[in-house]
Amino acid sequence: MQDPTFPTPTRRELRRQERRHIIVQTARRAFLEKGYAATSMSSIAEAMGGSKSTLWSYFRSKEDLFTAVVETETAGIRTEITDVLATSRDLGTGLLRFCQIYLRAIESPEALTAIRIAAGESLLSPELGMIFYKQAQLPAEEALAHFLGRHTHALRDVAVEKMARTLTSLCTSRQLPLLLGYCEVPAVEAAPEFTDHFLRIYRV
Numbered sequence: 001m002q003d004p005t006f007p008t009p010t011r012r013e014l015r016r017q018e019r020r021h022i023i024v025q026t027a028r029r030a031f032l033e034k035g036y037a038a039t040s041m042s043s044i045a046e047a048m049g050g051s052k053s054t055l056w057s058y059f060r061s062k063e064d065l066f067t068a069v070v071e072t073e074t075a076g077i078r079t080e081i082t083d084v085l086a087t088s089r090d091l092g093t094g095l096l097r098f099c100q101i102y103l104r105a106i107e108s109p110e111a112l113t114a115i116r117i118a119a120g121e122s123l124l125s126p127e128l129g130m131i132f133y134k135q136a137q138l139p140a141e142e143a144l145a146h147f148l149g150r151h152t153h154a155l156r157d158v159a160v161e162k163m164a165r166t167l168t169s170l171c172t173s174r175q176l177p178l179l180l181g182y183c184e185v186p187a188v189e190a191a192p193e194f195t196d197h198f199l200r201i202y203r204v
Contacts, residue, residue, distance in 0.1 A: 070135040077105040085147040099191035
């Protein structure tokens, strides 16, 4: 029996969802291959075989479309992090599993390419950095801060948001060496190391 809370989408709604998915995937390929500045809404419309007016009916600007691309690409990792932290009953295990998932996500070839794009074009398009942070990193920090709030009751003098940023900063410290091609320690070894550093820093 169909749940009335989640009514079955109409054919029109399904077609619109499918069309939106095609637009986002087309834009994703274009951003990764050409970069943000060199990709126009007209070229995306041409690549997907539709009109620019159709594209504008889904996304009001290239910034909105870029936001949708980043949000779609990070949806899986956001869900995985949320589920892992929700089911981890002790602090150490939760932090280790978070680091393992987070490192795997931010060190993927696609993530490194996206970082190159955002960093390389942020001077001309400063909104890219903020979009990337809000969609890719901030949700992970917020989920981690919520988890820390449940497990660090003795540290009321330390904001859990600051603690979360400390751990994500440890993880992202590997990105520059990776981008430059000289990171030697695999992520599977870095995760326990960063977890241990974090626990030592805050003595928890």
